[in-house]
Amino acid sequence: MPAEPFTTVHGRAAALREDNIDTDIIFPARFLLITAREGLGRYAFHDRRFAGDGQAIAGFVYNDPRFRAAPVLVAGANFGSGSSREQAVWALHGLGVRAVIAPGFGEIFHGNCLRNGIVPILLGREVVTALMDRAEAGLAFTVDLAAQTLTVTGEDPIPFAIPRERRLALLNGWDETDQVINTHGADIAAFEAWQRRTQPWLHV
Amino acid sequence: MITRPLPSGAGRPRTLYEKLWDSHVVANRPDGSALLYIDRHIVHEVSSPQAFVALRASGRRLRRPETHLGVADHAVPTRERGGEIADPLARSQVAELEANVAEFAVPYARLDGPEQGIVHVIGPETGFTLPGTTIACGDSHTTTHGAFGALAFGVGASEQGTIMAAQCLPQQRAATMQVELVGKRHPLIDAKDMALALIARIGANGAVGHAVEYTGEVVSGMAMSERMTLCNMTIEAGSRIGMVAPDARTFAYLEGRRLAPRGELWDAAVAYWRTLPSDPGARYDRVVTLDVGTIAPQVSWGTSPDQTLPIDRTVPDPAAIADPVARREAEKALAYMGLVPGQRLDSVAIDTVFIGSCTNGRIEDLRAAAAIAMGRRVAPGVTALVVPGSAATRAQAEAEGLDRIFTAAGFSWRHAGCSLCVAMNDDRLAPGQRCASTSNRNFEGRQGPGGRTHLMSPAMAAAAAIAGRLADVREFV
Numbered sequence: 001m002p003a004e005p006f007t008t009v010h011g012r013a014a015a016l017r018e019d020n021i022d023t024d025i026i027f028p029a030r031f032l033l034i035t036a037r038e039g040l041g042r043y044a045f046h047d048r049r050f051a052g053d054g055q056a057i058a059g060f061v062y063n064d065p066r067f068r069a070a071p072v073l074v075a076g077a078n079f080g081s082g083s084s085r086e087q088a089v090w091a092l093h094g095l096g097v098r099a100v101i102a103p104g105f106g107e108i109f110h111g112n113c114l115r116n117g118i119v120p121i122l123l124g125r126e127v128v129t130a131l132m133d134r135a136e137a138g139l140a141f142t143v144d145l146a147a148q149t150l151t152v153t154g155e156d157p158i159p160f161a162i163p164r165e166r167r168l169a170l171l172n173g174w175d176e177t178d179q180v181i182n183t184h185g186a187d188i189a190a191f192e193a194w195q196r197r198t199q200p201w202l203h204v
Numbered sequence: 205m206i207t208r209p210l211p212s213g214a215g216r217p218r219t220l221y222e223k224l225w226d227s228h229v230v231a232n233r234p235d236g237s238a239l240l241y242i243d244r245h246i247v248h249e250v251s252s253p254q255a256f257v258a259l260r261a262s263g264r265r266l267r268r269p270e271t272h273l274g275v276a277d278h279a280v281p282t283r284e285r286g287g288e289i290a291d292p293l294a295r296s297q298v299a300e301l302e303a304n305v306a307e308f309a310v311p312y313a314r315l316d317g318p319e320q321g322i323v324h325v326i327g328p329e330t331g332f333t334l335p336g337t338t339i340a341c342g343d344s345h346t347t348t349h350g351a352f353g354a355l356a357f358g359v360g361a362s363e364q365g366t367i368m369a370a371q372c373l374p375q376q377r378a379a380t381m382q383v384e385l386v387g388k389r390h391p392l393i394d395a396k397d398m399a400l401a402l403i404a405r406i407g408a409n410g411a412v413g414h415a416v417e418y419t420g421e422v423v424s425g426m427a428m429s430e431r432m433t434l435c436n437m438t439i440e441a442g443s444r445i446g447m448v449a450p451d452a453r454t455f456a457y458l459e460g461r462r463l464a465p466r467g468e469l470w471d472a473a474v475a476y477w478r479t480l481p482s483d484p485g486a487r488y489d490r491v492v493t494l495d496v497g498t499i500a501p502q503v504s505w506g507t508s509p510d511q512t513l514p515i516d517r518t519v520p521d522p523a524a525i526a527d528p529v530a531r532r533e534a535e536k537a538l539a540y541m542g543l544v545p546g547q548r549l550d551s552v553a554i555d556t557v558f559i560g561s562c563t564n565g566r567i568e569d570l571r572a573a574a575a576i577a578m579g580r581r582v583a584p585g586v587t588a589l590v591v592p593g594s595a596a597t598r599a600q601a602e603a604e605g606l607d608r609i610f611t612a613a614g615f616s617w618r619h620a621g622c623s624l625c626v627a628m629n630d631d632r633l634a635p636g637q638r639c640a641s642t643s644n645r646n647f648e649g650r651q652g653p654g655g656r657t658h659l660m661s662p663a664m665a666a667a668a669a670i671a672g673r674l675a676d677v678r679e680f681v
């Protein structure tokens with residue numbers, strides 16, 4: 001579905017100083033029985049945010065009023081590894097997250113971010129660790145996707161890279177299905193004709 | 205016009221992955237990505253509802269309905285089959301899938317039918333999974349189908365919507381990694397031990413960005429079930445793609461399956477599939493060699509699959525880990541797992557055992573577990589489940605009498621489904637419960653909030669059920 005065009009993000013950053021935050025931690029499986037994609041923000045990091053009795057767990061970054069609505073998340077390596085559940089991204093989006101900075105991402109999660117208006121920013125571990133310090137100090141972060149820069153207020157911009165097609169789709173709010181069909185309709189038909197000829201068993 | 209070399213064409217030696225990639229490029233894109241044709245798509249109840257919503261909202265139909273296969277596996281109860289599902293959310297999710305497959309004319313393996321089962325078990329069993337194809341599913345363990353020499357990977361719901369409408373997906377080409385398995389294994393060491401040992405060595409993100417191909421004499425000697433286990437676990441090393449080149453064993457497995465080609469088409473397909481294996485001299489971006497002769501039965505001790513050790517070791521001491529990040533991760537894992545540094549792994553008591561999942565729910569897995577369980581009893585206080593990966597696997601096991609071996613030993617014998625692998629159906633751990641599991645993820649809360657998971661092979665899980673603690677299966681023969 002077409003998304004809102006991605007505009008420059010400006011605000012606080014929440015720091016999550018852990019590696020291997022998998023999509024089961026971001027969105028526990030039992031909530032996958034919900035088939036809506038809206039309103040999932042309340043389940044983001046659910047078992048880290050809330051104890052079994054529903055009480056907020058002190059010390060978790062999204063329970064800190066300063067970071068509750070932070071549009072940027074700075075996390076450890078292999079963030080979003082594991083399950084392909086797109087609910088992990090919808091939940092982060094519902095929480096208000098528009099950019100995630102980490103020294104590594106789960107690949108499926110990374111792709112899901114790009115299709116849902118969240119920019120995954122891959123940077124070296126040392127840079128990310130330094131950014132966690134800035135985030136915890138409450139400094140403001142600015143993510144400019146068009147310029148592909150991340151800026152902590154008062155510091156030099158840090159460049160990052162998002163492939164051109166993905167960048168344009170995010171900036172314009174393009175829907176991938178529309179784009180593929182509108183741009184490549186003839187290519188798809190030509191491919192199918194070729195495949196039917198060379199591998200007919202796939203077209204019975 | 206793009207050139208699309210057949211696997212037997214092109215001058216330069218190519219790997220299996222390169223051949224699969226080249227033969228599915230619909231168009232190259234300016235930023236180096238490509239539009240890839242998707243031959244097969246498996247649809248389950250949990251990840252597909254939003255994709256159908258998007259399809260309906262756009263007013264589109266499925267481009268090729270016959271290339272999809274629907275089944276309910278994740279949310280379904282496994283205690284009984286045929287009645288109404290008790291959990292209203294699970295019931296409505298399955299009902300939504302059934303309405304969607306009916307509206308969009310998707311072939312469906314119905315819940316009480318003979319072809320129901322876990323997506324990654326029934327794809328191969330029905331012959332839906334074929335060499336040389338691209339296969340997608342809204343499930344990260346789609347890597348499993350790579351065991352047939354297919355390019356198979358997990359996708360999100362948005363990507364599923366694109367596949368449904370366009371039969372294509374924009375993709376970045378991966379780097380290639382060869383994992384060569386050599387040496388002679390102990391008879392009780394299986395593909396799960398090898399996969400866990402590999403992940404412990406290269407890390408849970410060790411294969412990110414790479415398409416992994418498993419090669420070597422150990423792999424060519426493996427049954428398809430073990431190749432599937434290897435490929436299945438590849439995502440736990442961070443890669444979306446694990447593959448084994450198709451060979452005579454692959455063809456023998458597929459011949460005669462309901463959806464496999466027949467007659468002249470079968471012959472033509474096999475001739476094509478024989479051209480898929482990596483060419484001599486083809487180069488991989490990375491090569492890892494694992495001597496399986498040195499591998500002991502593996503168990504995970506932490507909350508990431510790379511936190512795994514041989515069963516004859518002790519729980520690691522974080523203080524002895526030099527790297528500060530690894531140390532902090534180990535401390536976090538031990539706190540969650542309730543383990544003490546220095547404790548022998550084979551002294552860790554368990555209360556639950558799960559044998560099943562897309563990793564280890566096939567007939568060969570059940571046979572390996574039954575061989576250990578036969579004539580023995582599940583330890584007092586231990587709840588042990590055996591959950592076949594498919595209805596067909598269950599029927600085969602019953603024909604062989606495996607169900608009677610399990611139930612006589614005190615195991616619960618179930619219908620097919622994801623069950624205790626995923627904590628979104630009737631089977632969940634309670635906080636603090638500890639499970640010896642043949643599934644694929646030991647993540648926090650994976651088997652239920654506060655639940656503790658130790659990953660291992662089917663034979664090891666059966667040994668743990670009998671011993672009431674993590675146990676070395678080599679002591680059970």
